[in-house]
Amino acid sequence: MSVTVLGHGALAEFLRSEVQCDTPSTVIVVGVDGAVVVDSLLDLTDEMIDAMYEQPMQQVIVNLQEAHARGSHRIVVVVPTTGMSGGVGLVAQSALAESARVLVKSAARQWGQAGITVNAVAVEPHWFDIDPEVSGPVSIAPRSLVGQVSPVGVVSWLCSQTAGDITGQTIVCDGGLWM
């Protein structure tokens, strides 16, 4: 059974082609744009807040509603770890990632009785064009895994029947880059 992947970019395309599921599932890749780094908060304009936080966050809400409306039993929201760690020059993007990650918990609380599970997968920042160094020094051993960690296995599992008792959780899938 193929999974519905909502979102744009390389990660969404990758998941769309690779993730398999055995129950109706929707994967939402949050529109975090790490390509724009704001060196000083003084340079963060209202228009940038709208573009980098407000509009993609509203899209997350709409996508969750769409996933619910299409009868998904498994919903997985994919974010960068930057929301949990914070990131220099990425205040709006980290706010977006964390908003989306915690909205997962609210959704899990509301939709659990209907048998719908909602979880988050936090992946390596590079999937969102974010330099991992913005979250501070990273240890040498896990860093060697950068670019080699695939979220496909974790996302596929969360989209399966066997993960039916898992909801409201965040699984960090980054090879130990951020702990």
Add this chain to the structure above:
Amino acid sequence: MSDLRLKNRVAIVTGAGQGVGEGIARRLAQAGAVVVIAARRAETGEPVVESIRSAGGSAVCIVTDVSVSRSVDECVEQTVQQFGRLDIMVHNAFMGGIPHKLEQAQIDKHWTSMSRTGVWASLFCARAAMPYLISSSARPAGQGGGRLILITSPSGIEGSANIPLYSPAKAAQRAIAKSLAREWGQHGVTVNCIGPVAGSPALLGAFDRNPALQSAIEARTPLGRVGDITRDIGSVALFLSSDDSSFVTGQTIICDGGSFLGL
């Protein structure tokens, strides 16, 4: 002996016309800070000013709509113009949400006000205060120290079943604090969050209407009560505003009597 840890410091507290913001403003004023009551309406802000003054503290009210960046900028500019400095910015103001089903939520009705007053306003306050907080930290030890404090909620960590869109607005504040803590650490400015559960007018009103709610909340709280806005919540804000917390940044202190233990 009087506690004057914040003597000569200047603080802005948004949403200080009532509730948690009022409690924080009172506690900072008790510790010697000049406190700007940034309230949306003078009718709520001015009585707090009078109360602080009658207790021997210093305060003024500046009418501020935190959802409008220009209004926040003007509040900061007036503060610095009047008092010559700004050391502490506390963003507490928030327009709370109404219970809703997530699948039926409407952006304009259930999200926008919380996003504007929680997320956007946090960025507005941080952006407007930033140069002055950095200047404060550049002062000699014991004479300054820039502090940004954002008032979040335990729901910003654990989600909410009743008001699902409240949680992401509060979660964003924690991420903002972490990012700015990383950015501003080089300047000695600290950025932290407080997640309170306290006897705000809204909560006390709910207790009046539904006494069972009070019993339920107290029963699940290890300390067996709801926090006092000044003694319990204000004191945590005082700690984070003072030199005592100069090595604490990017953190969230949950101040709820132990009700939430998930960190």
